[in-house]
């Protein structure tokens with residue numbers, strides 16, 4: 001897949017090194033030392049334009065958040081949102097989350113958010129879906145034993161695929177919602193994609209999954 005690249009984005013991301021971590025692989029096992037408080041660590045894979053990570057970090061000062069986004073042209077918007085929120089507990093990584101075990105140590109992460117992940121509908125691209133079993137193996141390698149994965153999507157096929165994938169992996173499913181907005185979770189922080197799709201009247205699916213020990 002070709003990613004749009006804005007040449008000025010490299011400089012912008014470097015200038016904002018208080019938010020965008022420049023050598024993330026060096027932080028493995030010591031992420032909390034980057035933050036002012038040593039507290040639970042939640043990560044979002046495919047942060048997009050950052051509304052979720054900035055909103056969650058504002059709502060939950062008692063948690064440290066890391067948003068991972070591979071597209072430079074997109075992560076710049078997330079940097080702006082984190083800046084505007086004036087929060088200490090959020091950092092961003094401009095990385096392709098290929099193997100999270102290179103970035104995080106065993107038991108380092110408390111929660112992983114997969115928000116509106118690319119669905120990769122063709123069977124030949126199944127391995128790229130962020131809930132394919134090889135990704136689940138990675139998540140297991142970095143999550144605490146009681147850690148959880150929270151998945152939100154508008155894509156019913158990806159949702160069904162993910163439920164089956166979690167289940168085949170021996171994970172425990174919790175709170176499987178077929179219409180998150182109908183359920184009206186007051187804690188829910190919407191992502192940009194969520195606003196777009198729910199604005200069109202589409203249901204938003206959400207589930208939480210745990211690894212059984």
Ligand SMILES: C[S@@+](CC[C@H](N)C(=O)[O-])C[C@H]1O[C@@H](n2cnc3c(N)ncnc32)[C@H](O)[C@@H]1O
Nearest residue numbers: 046047048069070071096097115116191192193
């Ligand atoms: C469909 S968008 C959703 C963005 C955002 N989560 C939202 O809900 O508004 C998916 C995002 O995930 C990013 N992404 C996909 N695979 C990724 C990976 N392996 N590592 C980092 N970012 C990834 C894409 O660049 C894109 O910005």
